[in-house]
Amino acid sequence: MNNSSKNFSENEYIDSVFSKKIYLIILLLSTLWVLLIFLAPFLMTTGGTGEKISSFIYLFFSKVCHQDDGRSFHLFGHILGVCSRCVWIYTGFFIGISSYPLIKKINNVRIPSIWYLIIPVLILGADVLADVTGIFPNTFVSRSVTGFLIGFVLVYFLYPGFLKFFYEVNHFLKNKLST
Structure with missing residues (x-):
């Protein structure tokens, strides 16, 4: 086995303190991501600087979502930062990582x-x-349910992968710095 990396079998666990840090970072980022989705339409109603920030949020999310008006939920008379399916993908991920x-x-x-x-x-x-x-045309309900399912389930595949990745990077860097 290479000293600069730790290989994991499917039954191993990672240090609890390190795991808590990674978990909290992912939870915080997920929370921020979902909040921005709902913050965009609110800020659009405030005008001035709020409207500029809102425009930036919409631009940011336009890179990951089509933001089609007819397929999006509205709040305060404006679409959310992403379409209905994406809202539920990210909300599902947030609920999944929270639980x-x-x-x-x-x-x-x-x-x-x-x-x-x-x-x-x-x-x-x-x-x-x-x-x-x-x-048949899909609906807000079908897009919401399928989005939520994907988002929730993805947590159980992505989080362990992120945890392994960051643990190995941390382990590698510690070994490099100690030599």
């Missing part, structure tokens, strides 16, 4: 069976495909 410690230990690096991800992806794909082919 993660209630379901799984935050220092556990095991990921669930890939089927827990494939099934929601297939459901979302079917919703999109049915809409694109004209079989």
Whole structure:
């Protein structure tokens, strides 16, 4: 085994203190991301500097979402920072990461069976495909449910990956600095 890196089996856990730091950073970033989505329409109503900040938030989110008016929820007469499906992807992720410690230990690096991800992806794909082919139009409800499912489930695949990645980077840097 290489001294500069630690390989994990599927049954290993990472240091609890380190895991808490990574968990809190991801929770904080997720919270900020969701707050910005809802802050954009509010700031647009304030005019002046608030409106400029809102425009920047919309521009920022335009890189990850189409922001189609007809497929977006509205607040204060303006669309949210992202479309309805994206709102629920990010909200699902936020709820998933918030509830993660209630379901799984935050220092556990095991990921669930890939089927827990494939099934929601297939459901979302079917919703999109049915809409694109004209079989039936998707709705705010179908976009919201499929978005939430994906966002919530992604936490259980992404968080352990982030935790492993940052642990290995931290371990590597400590070894480099100590030599």
